[in-house]
Amino acid sequence: MTLFRPRTGGILVLAAIIALVPLGLGNGYFYDVAVNAMFSAIVCIGLNLLIGYGGQISLGHAGFFALGAYGSAILTGRYEVPPLAALVLSAGAVALIAFVLGRPILRLKGHYLAMATLGIGIIIHIVLKTESGLTGGPDGLALGDFTLFGLSVSGERDWYWMAGGVLLLAVWLSLNLIDSPLGRALRAVHGSEAGAEAAGVDSSGTKVRVFVISAVFASVAGSLFAHKNGFITPDIGSFFHSAELVTMVVLGGMASTFGALVGAVILTLLPQVLASFEQYEAMILGAIMMGTMIFMPKGLLPSLAGLIRRWRGER
Amino acid sequence: MFAEFLQYLFSGLTSGAIYALAGLGFAIIYNASNVINFAQGEFIMIGGMTAASLVAAGTPLWLAVALALVVAMLVGIALERLAIEPARDSDVVTIVIITIGASIFLRGAAQVIWDKEFHSLPAFSGETPIALSGATLMPQSLWVIGSSALAIAALWWFFNRTLFGKAMLATSHNRLAAQLVGIGVKRVLLASFALSALLGAVAGVVVTPITFTSYESGIMLGLKGFSAAVLGGLGSGLGAIVGGLIVGLVEALASGYLSSAYKDAIAFIIILFVLFFMPSGLFGRRGTDRV
Amino acid sequence: MGGFVRWRAVILGVAWACAGIGGAIASEPIRIGSFLSVTGPASFLGEPEKKTLELYVERANREGGVLGRRIELIIYDDGGAGEKAATFAKRLADSDKVDVLIGGTTTGTTMAAVPMAERAKVPLISLAAGIPIIDPVKPWVFKVPHTxxxxxxxxxxxxxxxxxxxxxxxxxxxxxxxxxxxxxxxxxxxxxxxxxxxxxxxxxxxxxxxxxxxxxxxxxxxxxxxxxxxxxxxxxxxxxxxxxxxxxxxxxxxxxxxxxxxxxxxxxxxxxxxxxxxxxxxxLPATDPQKPVVTAFKAEYERAFKSDVSTFAGHPYDALQIVLAAINRAGGTDKAKLREEIEKTSGYIGTAGTVTMSPTDHMGLSPSAxxxxxxxxxxxxxxx
CATH class of the missing domain: 3.40.50.2300 (Response regulator)
Structure with missing residues (x-):
């Protein structure tokens, strides 16, 4: 298990996997699914900081994802802002929104926090659906390729390397953040807010900062996703997508950056695998979700790691 | 002017009573386990769909309703036994994900067992609107409101006057202590699922003549029920009722006086505001931080 | 990932083999890919659409296929979400190697798949109503329903x-x-x-x-x-x-x-x-040219599924007929040729009305529909 502990080791393994996976990807479709999985993973890694390390739930992160996507679409399409600048501006706006909302909302606990974040996600979704003059409404909005320093990212293969690079960056940021003073404060807050306060930690400020960071992760992934698909609909900001993101984090393993990644990859692949079961798809998906959580309540990666550790110990 | 206002009020009461009834089920399971059961909406759907399909097959309404309640209870019991009980000692988030999985499963099963069409039930006491000072109300709305009132009264009696109900309440306050004084925590959990499934089915049956039912109708009702339960304060039956009525009334008044496009958003903004000032909802237990 | 069992294909294959005409059809099957909103908020559209497609592909196979080739139908359910539709459309084009795409139950799911269809150069026939699908005209994108x-x-x-x-x-x-x-x-x-x-x-x-x-x-x-x-x-x-x-x-x-x-x-x-x-x-009056088509379709659909037909059930029927006729005229499934032939559809009488397409009109429905x-x-x- 030494692989997963030191910072650089995990990242190197991940980089190697990202480099090797294309050998097994037969065509554009497989690349596309891999890219979708990586974008979800970026959101989940950010969300995991909040849920896994901070112990704060959010059922509204699809809203931030959608804001990033629509921000990029509107800025590049309507105001001809360069894509990279649009991505940064959108992320900045999302950070501001998350900051303003964060303070009052993060005072809430447990299911009340779930409700509040759910409400924010739904409000964002409603606005995207209703303001059709700006967002195209339920019929969606088209946008162009992503360009980076004059080079245009287009086609599944370009996007694969782009997403892979951003994913590595996200993992690196996340691992560093966890080991930073902010990360330690966050874990202290998770353990006991009163205890953390007594030790001089600004618990409210800590939570807000991580909320903002996770929202920015979602926004950036949303912007990139929008450019990759070339077309977006308000569905990406729906409550279902928010619930899906939380499920990815919990299924993969809370408080584990790589767990969040594994959860995102699995839940992106699963519907593709199950699509062939037609009407039984939903039943099978539900059963797998229940089964995983019943038999691996800590999530896939931590539970498997535990198994391996035990097996090694016995040897 | 007044007739208009009264009509908005009736509209809000109709929706609100539906949300309230949906919210009650959340409150019961939360009380017994501190878990939000995201499959609660599916109990409502199962109640409605079972009754509607039985009536369509020629079963008398009263029998169809009775069978629908039984079916939903059995599903609730099976869910608790097969999926919740084995994970009883896990994190709350883990159990919440299990219930999300269960809701996907039950929806999937419903579209296989039944179909994807909308179904209806005949109104229990006719379709002649009741007129009052220029506004009208359908008799079925009174059934919904009456069922909510009856349910809350029955629950009050159950939790305060019966030994088993008191045991359930005790378990919600402190599971370990309850266990120590000999309360079967397992049985309490099972009963809470059976009870909330029953309530869900009651809701499903009485609202189907108004809103119709389909395999997906549990999603919206579950979401609104959850909102109602949280707004009212988790674990409080009265809170769920008041919360549901507020959400329904806000939606109706917002569509009447402000904007129907933003009525749902306005309802959520009101909920957010209430939570900012009352972080445990309107009637919720004050949270005590365990240090 | 390539080895999923394609139930649809298997079932069709068996049905076709049972029909005992295996010898006549030897070459590659014609692959029709479809992404529909069979579940989700648009399932009242997607479900009848799926039923119709399955019914009529099976029927066409029973009657010996097209150009002596069997038709293989692959349907994915996008649940009404544009992003899923885009991925499934890509899967159909890249992995399942379909010759033509039928779908997009809604305008949103269609538009999400349009960039892919244009890039991959696969003809796409939408079942959705939105005007943006065909205006401005996109070379590879068509639609059958009324706007x-x-x-x-x-x-x-x-x-x-x-x-x-x-x-x-x-x-x-x-x-x-x-x-x-x-x-x-x-x-x-x-x-x-x-x-x-x-x-x-x-x-x-x-x-x-x-x-x-x-x-x-x-x-x-x-x-x-x-x-x-x-x-x-x-x-x-x-x-x-x-x-x-x-x-x-x-x-x-x-x-x-x-x-x-x-x-x-x-x-x-x-x-x-x-x-x-x-x-x-x-x-409909007996003089209405649509009468025989719609009467036959309605009867067939209601007999097969025991449920009332809706307008939406007719769209995939029209799409399928237009595609099969175009394949017949093109003498194969070369995509560029197929696209051209779809565009040349003229005087087709379907459930939605009379269709005459052109390079500037990729719907071609008469207004009296x-x-x-x-x-x-x-x-x-x-x-x-």
Whole structure:
């Protein structure tokens, strides 16, 4: 298990996997699914900081994802802002929104926090659906390729390397953040807010900062996703997508950056695998979700790691 | 002017009573386990769909309703036994994900067992609107409101006057202590699922003549029920009722006086505001931080 | 990942082998890929669409396929989400190597797949109504259903005929109702009809009397037009009667199925709506060129599935017929040739109307595709 502990080791393994996976990807479709999985993973890694390390739930992160996507679409399409600048501006706006909302909302606990974040996600979704003059409404909005320093990212293969690079960056940021003073404060807050306060930690400020960071992760992934698909609909900001993101984090393993990644990859692949079961798809998906959580309540990666550790110990 | 206002009020009461009834089920399971059961909406759907399909097959309404309640209870019991009980000692988030999985499963099963069409039930006491000072109300709305009132009264009696109900309440306050004084925590959990499934089915049956039912109708009702339960304060039956009525009334008044496009958003903004000032909802237990 | 069992393919394969015509069809099958919203909020469209496709592909195979080649149909359910539709369309084109795409149940799911179809150069025939799908014309993208605008025009012109000049709109806030609403506003303006009240509701709202009360209390409303689908319009209709509103109520083609009449009950009496010939097959005059097509389709569908046919069930039928005819004319499945032949479709009489496409018109429907009907005694009565 030494692989997963030191910072650089995990990242190197991940980089190697990202480099090797294309050998097994037969065509554009497989690349596309891999890219979708990586974008979800970026959101989940950010969300995991909040849920896994901070112990704060959010059922509204699809809203931030959608804001990033629509921000990029509107800025590049309507105001001809360069894509990279649009991505940064959108992320900045999302950070501001998350900051303003964060303070009052993060005072809430447990299911009340779930409700509040759910409400924010739904409000964002409603606005995207209703303001059709700006967002195209339920019929969606088209946008162009992503360009980076004059080079245009287009086609599944370009996007694969782009997403892979951003994913590595996200993992690196996340691992560093966890080991930073902010990360330690966050874990202290998770353990006991009163205890953390007594030790001089600004618990409210800590939570807000991580909320903002996770929202920015979602926004950036949303912007990139929008450019990759070339077309977006308000569905990406729906409550279902928010619930899906939380499920990815919990299924993969809370408080584990790589767990969040594994959860995102699995839940992106699963519907593709199950699509062939037609009407039984939903039943099978539900059963797998229940089964995983019943038999691996800590999530896939931590539970498997535990198994391996035990097996090694016995040897 | 007044007739208009009264009509908005009736509209809000109709929706609100539906949300309230949906919210009650959340409150019961939360009380017994501190878990939000995201499959609660599916109990409502199962109640409605079972009754509607039985009536369509020629079963008398009263029998169809009775069978629908039984079916939903059995599903609730099976869910608790097969999926919740084995994970009883896990994190709350883990159990919440299990219930999300269960809701996907039950929806999937419903579209296989039944179909994807909308179904209806005949109104229990006719379709002649009741007129009052220029506004009208359908008799079925009174059934919904009456069922909510009856349910809350029955629950009050159950939790305060019966030994088993008191045991359930005790378990919600402190599971370990309850266990120590000999309360079967397992049985309490099972009963809470059976009870909330029953309530869900009651809701499903009485609202189907108004809103119709389909395999997906549990999603919206579950979401609104959850909102109602949280707004009212988790674990409080009265809170769920008041919360549901507020959400329904806000939606109706917002569509009447402000904007129907933003009525749902306005309802959520009101909920957010209430939570900012009352972080445990309107009637919720004050949270005590365990240090 | 390549080895998933394709149930559809297996079942079709077996059915075809059982039919005992294996010897005649030796070459590669023709692959038709479809992404439909079989579940989710648009399932009332996607489900009948899927049934129709399966029914008619099976039938075509029973009759020996096309050009002596068997047809393989692969359907994925996008749940109504554009992003899933984009991925599934890519899967169909890249992995399943289909020759043609049928789908996009909704405008959103179609548009999400359009960039891919254009890039991969696969003909795509949409089953959705939105105008952006074909305007501006995209070389590889076609559509078969009427646009929402045509439905709105039918209704607005009927109102005009009755001397109505001030109307109220009440629309569903989601895809179908939203785009229908926008078209209705445009068409009304062009025809000098004033919209004095404009309300919306969500697809699953239990009660809309608040919105209707607002309309009722607006001065001078002469008719109400509801654009929506699913259970919403039935609730609107019931609430409309509950409030004792007496102005004419119009619905869109979104409710042109018996399900609506069943759900709305007596409240649906007197409601007018534009419906495709398919829905009123029996009432069409014998001279109507559509009559034999729609009567046969309706009978076949209702016999196979024991449920009432809706306008939407006809769209994939039309798409399939246009594709199969084009493959026949192209003499194969070369995509560029196939695209050209689809574009040359001319005088095809389908469930939606008569279709004549051109390089500048990738829908090609005659405007007379809709019939105005009124609901009387629980059944459709043809008005024109």
């Amino acid at each position: 929402d605008r045509m439905a709105a025009e039918k209704v607005i012109l009927d109102m005009k005929k009755r001397g109505i000049t001030r109307i109220a709109l009440i629309s569903e806030d989601a895809g179908f109702g939203k785009s229908g609403h926008d078209q209705s506003v445009a068409v009304a303006r062009e025809n000098g009809i004033e919209i004095v009240a404009d309300e919306v509701y969500s697809a699953k709202d239990p009660d809309v009397t608040a919105q209707l009360t607002k309309i009722k209390n607006t001065q001078g409303v002469q008719a109400v037009f509801n654009f929506g689908s699913g259970q919403g319009p039935a609730i609107v209709t019931r609430n409309f009667r509950q409030l004792g509103m007496s102005v004419p109520l119009y619905q869109s083609h979104g409710v042109a199925s018996k399900e609506y009449i069943r759900l709305a009950g007596d409240a649906a009496e007197g409601v007018r709506l534009p419906a495709a010939g398919l829905v009123v097959a029996a009432q 809709f019939h105005m009907v009124e609901i009387r005694k629980g059944d459709w009565v043809l008005l024109d």
